[in-house]
Amino acid sequence: MKDQPDIKNLTFEECQAWCLRQGFPAYRAQQLFVWLYRKRARDFAAMTDVPQEMQRRLAETFSHAWPAVHTRSRAPDGTVKFLLEYGDGAFVETVSIPAIGRVTQCVSTQVGCKFGCRFCASGAAGFRRDLTAAEIVGQVLLVQEALAPRQTTHLVIMGMGEPFDNYEALLKALKIVNCPWGLGIGARRITVSTVGLVPAIERLGREDLKVNLAISLHGATDEVRARLMPINRSFDLAMLMAAVKRYPLAPRQRVFFEYVLLEGVNDAEEDARRLARLLRGMRAKVNLIPFNDWESSTFRRPPLPRILAFQKVLMSAGVTTTVRWSKGEDIGAACGQLREPISA
Numbered sequence: 001m002k003d004q005p006d007i008k009n010l011t012f013e014e015c016q017a018w019c020l021r022q023g024f025p026a027y028r029a030q031q032l033f034v035w036l037y038r039k040r041a042r043d044f045a046a047m048t049d050v051p052q053e054m055q056r057r058l059a060e061t062f063s064h065a066w067p068a069v070h071t072r073s074r075a076p077d078g079t080v081k082f083l084l085e086y087g088d089g090a091f092v093e094t095v096s097i098p099a100i101g102r103v104t105q106c107v108s109t110q111v112g113c114k115f116g117c118r119f120c121a122s123g124a125a126g127f128r129r130d131l132t133a134a135e136i137v138g139q140v141l142l143v144q145e146a147l148a149p150r151q152t153t154h155l156v157i158m159g160m161g162e163p164f165d166n167y168e169a170l171l172k173a174l175k176i177v178n179c180p181w182g183l184g185i186g187a188r189r190i191t192v193s194t195v196g197l198v199p200a201i202e203r204l205g206r207e208d209l210k211v212n213l214a215i216s217l218h219g220a221t222d223e224v225r226a227r228l229m230p231i232n233r234s235f236d237l238a239m240l241m242a243a244v245k246r247y248p249l250a251p252r253q254r255v256f257f258e259y260v261l262l263e264g265v266n267d268a269e270e271d272a273r274r275l276a277r278l279l280r281g282m283r284a285k286v287n288l289i290p291f292n293d294w295e296s297s298t299f300r301r302p303p304l305p306r307i308l309a310f311q312k313v314l315m316s317a318g319v320t321t322t323v324r325w326s327k328g329e330d331i332g333a334a335c336g337q338l339r340e341p342i343s344a
Contacts, residue, residue: 007062008036008134011175012182018061024054032058033181037137040145042066067092067138069146082143086135090128092160094139096147103147104154107139109170110161115195117229119218119260121294122160131161133172140183155185158193158214158258164200174209187211188250193258198235198243205247213247214256214287215240220274224266237278245282254283254320261290261310263302272310276317286314286321 010018015029031050035041044050044058067084070091074080078098085091092108111128113120144151155177157163163170174190177183193214194201201213219225219232226232232240244255257279261267275286288311291301302310307323314321 004061004063006132006134007032007058007064008137008176009132009172011172012179019054022054022057024051028054030181033179036064037141037176037179037182038184040141065134065138066142067135069142072146080143080147082139082146084139084142092131092135092139094143094159096143096152098150102153103150104156105140105143105152106156106159107136108159108161109136109157109163109166109173113161114165115162115229115231117195117216117218117231119228119262119291119297119299121297124294124296130166130169133169133176136169136173137176137183140177144183152183152185154189154191156191156193156214158191158216162195162197163192164194164197164204167200167203171204171207174211178209178211188253191256193256195229195231196235196240197231198239201240201243201247208248210250210253212253212256213244214258215244217257217275218260218262219266220271220278224271228262228265241278249283254285257284257286259286259288261288261302261307263291263300263306265299267302267306267310269309269313272313273317276314276319279319280317284319286319287324288314288321289324 012029012033015032016026019028019032020026028050032047035047035050041047042064044055044064047055065087067086069082070085071083072080080096082094082096083091084094090111092111094108095106097104097106108131110130112126113122114127140152140155157170170192174192177185178187178190187210191212191214192204193216195216204211204213216229217225218228222232222236225237247255249255259266259275279286288307290307291299293301311321311323
């Protein structure tokens with residue numbers, strides 16, 4: 001039936017509760033999760049060690065939809081971008097990024113974005129809707145299958161959309177991908193990025209999930225940040241940094257700060273000194289991201305000497321800093337380039 005809820009919206013605990021309500025033992029939830037997420041079964045009838053009566057009730061109660069691959073693009077560096085289409089005609093992009101010893105997938109949480117960061121393509125066409133937990137997790141399942149035997153080892157929730165603006169679906173998706181019977185990706189290998197929604201940062205800290213937190217910062221003063229990111233008018237740097245300092249960190253865990261370098265806007269050595277002062281005393285790592293161009297953007301990437309000078313100031317101040325040269329730029333798969341196509 002068209003209005004059946006998707007089974008992938010259930011956490012492991014919710015799946016157990018459903019099994020018990022239906023008169024099946026709780027361990028059947030483990031079998032179901034293994035079939036859904038480890039064996040990637042697309043049909044309940046394929047679950048051969050699940051009783052036929054349970055298969056029947058699952059089929060009567062739930063749907064189990066996967067997104068369709070509209071296009072798939074591969075860059076020379078091995079990065080693969082998928083444009084995925086959902087049943088209502090909505091599109092999102094997700095990207096698989098290979099590196100030595102790991103494969104990182106950048107996952108989207110919304111179709112479009114509401115927050116209007118001026119350097120980012122994701123919100124250029126506006127906001128269409130939230131993704132469900134099933135649609136978020138489905139991106140990982142599809143990439144795992146499409147690129148097998150290569151498997152995703154790390155997740156960054158920083159594709160299209162603001163994850164914390166879709167908090168309930170995000171939380172369910174995190175629990176599913178982290179569940180040992182689900183995708184089994186460890187919390188320390190999952191990073192959630194936010195433009196700075198302070199209440200949600202504090203809420204995630206209370207969940208005790210131990211996932212990594214990444215802050216899209218991009219300015220070391222309220223004046224610069226508000227010009228680039230409208231969210232700063234609601235939650236300024238003082239409020240944001242106070243919330244980040246309260247975020248519970250595991251031993252040796254740090255907060256990541258993403259900083260897109262824009263020529264003539266936020267890339268001066270004095271900007272770097274202000275950033276170093278802002279992060280003083282914090283367990284932090286800064287990822288400097290040279291701007292990745294996209295159609296109709298008015299920003300430019302700073303020249304290499306200016307990028308390296310910015311990094312040197314931060315490193316000299318004791319701030320761990322890397323320059324993150326985004327992969328997949330030539331196929332529109334780099335940081336800040338993901339978007340729903342105007343026409344697909």
